[in-house]
Amino acid sequence: MRYLPLTADDRAAMLAAVGASSIDDLFADVPPEARLDGPIAGLPLHASEIAVERHMRRLSKQNLAAADAPFFLGAGAYRHHIPASVDHLIQRGEFLTAYTPYQPEIAQGTLQMLFEFQSQVARLFGTDVANASMYDGSTACWEAIVMARRITKRSKALLSTGLHPHYRSVARTMAKYTRDMLVDGDPTLEAGTDWAALAAAVDKETSCVVVQYPDILGRIDDMSSLAGACQANGALLIAVVTEPVALGLIKSPGEMGADIVVGEGQAIGVGLQFGGPYVGLFACKSKYVRQMPGRLCGETVDANGKRGFVLTLSTREQHIRREKATSNICTNSGLCALAFSIHMTLLGEAGLRQLAAINHGRAKAAAAELANIPGVSVMNDSYFNEFTLRLPTDARATVHKLAEKGVLGGVSLGRLYPDNDALANGLIVAVTETVTEDDIAAFAAALKEVLA
Template sequence: MRYLPLTEADRTEMLSVIGAPSVDALFSDVPSDLYLEGPITGLPLHASEMAVEKHMRRLAGQNLAASDAAFFLGAGAYKHHVPATVDHLIQRGEFLTAYTPYQPEIAQGTLQILFEFQTQVARLYGCAVANASMYDGSTACWEAVAMAARVTRKKRHVLSGALHPHYAEVVRTMAKFTEDEIAGASVSLTALPDDDGLIARIDANTASVVVQYPDILGRIPDLQKIADAAHAHGAKLIVVNTEPVALGALEAPGHLGADIVVGEGQSIGVGLQFGGPYLGLFAITDPKLVRQMPGRLCGETVDANGKRGFVLTLSTREQHIRREKATSNICTNSGLCALAFSIHMTLLGEKGLTGLAAENHRLACIAADRLAKVPGVTVLNAQFFNEFTLLVEGDARQIVRDLAAQNILAGVSLARLFPDGDARGLLVAVTETTTLEDIETLAAALEEMLS
């Protein structure tokens, strides 16, 4: 499929069919005082293609690209190596221009990809069923909370204080419209997560318990312990994972008592891309609850001739059924990002994912050991995967800004995530793209700055 603009004859015919005298008439409901009186000020009326390209390159040169710096940013968005094969395949015309299959059985290629994607996510999460992706990790988290409320017929949800604050904020925002009670907590800067404190907040009215794995500080909660406590009160355990590579080393949440597992799939196949688009993952361990899942599910079948085929088995979006019966109104499944995820995961395979996870952890351990030797720096975590928290002398926000001026992206200050939190906290992420030179560069810069 090619991108072909409409001709003037096409526009005239379309306006004639709908009975509109002009394109401007289609905007008659827009208040007149909101119309521009003329061209946008400050922009030239026209420029050559070469001039525009030169100007845009000059603007882009002001950015500090992740590949041009010692890079230690994380907090839910991670810099991993994405093989060139991924980008090559997702830009094929039949993939790049494909949209939601409203006549699904015609789009056999799209359905097969989503079916394989679902299988990969279900195996990664240790679950029975996964859907055909969500908008992103934070909205998937809310959808899990809403699903737990439907299943348990309760309205109270207990959020771990170590849940990514952006995810928690999305949950609180959406809960305003459903009158669900969101019981949050402050994050505690301790070497191990406060699992007992989380468990103590669960009661008989709790619909769900939401915990991140690894959590926002990089720590590893005891999911089985939390699951047992949640189930004893009739609540569902929702596990959020923002770094899927970690599941190449850690036990899958579904094997540790999680009822719903959600997360962000960006680490697999999807670049940082200035913050999006990203990829929401959603899976459940009990297949009996499949009709309460949001989104869509693709299935495998055979046609009239006995040949393998794929169908849109379940579709629970408000576009397709009566709105009051819908389990979700999310109308985007990030299909191209799901394709990128599936291609990258296929290239890795189980052995490759395990090896990638091991390399991430190895380099993170080297970084933590080196940074712990810097005077004025303390590593908070007793355990971690590829992300850990430092406590530094001084304001971590200023340290991050000063190091950025030296082309060192040192991490994410906790005060940026938690404005009322400890200003000393600095969240550092290390992946397979981090070199030993990068680690030494960060350590040396901190030594000089804190001396």
């Protein structure tokens, strides 16, 4: 029996309260081509539990999983080796079943974990303070933009063309309701970033400049001069990091003057999982801490002088000062943050640096091998574990042909920028420590055959 607690009159009253004439009006912002006009194709309308299980298993076998093929996909989500101890520890009952520390005095373990997580993120990003996580990197990026508006009292944000297009899309969606003005554009297949042009464009109306580091094409640049231009004009510099492992080898954004550093923490401790859940990272300079969204955990002492942890600076929409909330973010990705923190602890500083060095070394080997293929060139002058290839033909079709040969050979720029023909031949290739010499050889052989 279906559970439908609302009557037709109840639904009509609710629709009237929000000014909608029908339930369909609630989905007006969803493009028609993205809406279902009937049952999902390929799924039976009714079946026994056993039959459904068998049917879903057959469907799942159509996937080519990361562990089942040479894997070179990246562009914001990365395959790294995650020690088995990470999964074992996050499944402990006191972590797995805990929701949120509304009574912090009896949730000391959860609060201590979040405090340690914050400390790790702040050190990794080179900032003074970090919060107890966000939903994911894209929403963290948007929260940074509106945080900059609150601080500067301005509403024009300059977005680097090297910012991930999905992050840019989230910002555009939210800006429709806040009326922030976003100035952005698509990247070009060039070795250099657009940061010099951004520095020249900063003016007294600019609230912030948003750059990705390394950017969507894998390029790395020094943001110090850009930070200086922002500071001179009263704007904030926001750095977005989608591959935190890179910071084991390259200078942190905070060291180069970034005011707010955000990003995606999935690469450390959290598997790809066909798209989520992931964990957003958010950090900033201490002078902006009261404008930071989400929640923060602090360290203190109790009445007996014993070390303890508290939930602090939580001006969130569901708390008593909700009219002064900095965000409607009302939780944190606690379990994924725990996985991040455990993996980071197991690595330690030396381990992270070693892991980063292995990633870069494998990427260099792959770039050299792939550049030997006729018609293929590496666009980047600098990169960490991800670089962009220029192919002699459409990269999107090439990716599909590679998959037919059992190789997941990167992310085509045509997929990320479907309306920009100038990027159609670009292919983003990510190479982590999970890639072997045999994987690189298989990729090179398949790509050579497909392009022949």
